Amino acid sequence: MSASSKAFNALGDPTRRAIFEKLRERPLAVVDIAEGLPVSRPAVSQHLKVLKEAKLINIKTYGTKNIYEVNREGILAMRNYLDKFWDQALENFKALAEKAEKEKNDHQKNK
């Protein structure tokens, strides 16, 4: 998987979206993030790792405590997300339109 589709897919998961929404409000420790979510703490940690790899969140260490926060303030994270979304969507669109055009031309040639 390419780096950009990784970032894009990170928010395709409802649990990760819920985590991201929580962090949009304020930075939190993993225990606070897990609270109220229907998944185990190790699962939350795994989701955080995916979000981190997708550069959507950052980790700050205070003593022994890790605090998670959104990588950029609201708009920028969202913008980043949408930017990657459109890259992927338009790439799909281009491939499909070109295929449709080719089929149309082939069909006409065979007439």
Place this chain on the structure above:
Amino acid sequence: METINLITIKKELSVKASQQTAFEVFTKKMDLWWPRTHHVGTCPMTELALDAKPGGRWYSKHEDGSEVDIGYVLTYNPYELFTLAWQINGDFKYDPNLITEVEVQFIAEGAGSTKVIMQHKDLQKLGGTKAVESMDNGWGQIMELYKKQAES
């Protein structure tokens, strides 16, 4: 202000297809090219539906039979211009009071080639008041992004 560009996402691509094909695939076959992971429903998406006419509804259908609104068609001008109202906010929820605009232009570039220019505008609206607050401390980063964009 030049920084206005930062709240618009702009993508340009050249498609080896006629203006008509490009327009029709975009508006009538959205379900086939829309990334399956991108929806705001609570269970997997089965179809991305768009009623391709002015005012036409734009929504997703889901495995449990539910339908979730995304927005609606603002401009339907075959085969040149297509504009959608995107009403999903920064918290990934449908908000009927929110309108961000997705504008798609289809420009014929000669035989069998079309330039497609997509702009997703008004992104500053996505985050509501939270976003305005965050503008204050996010401005430094915004300017950095702008610089990169201006220099590239």
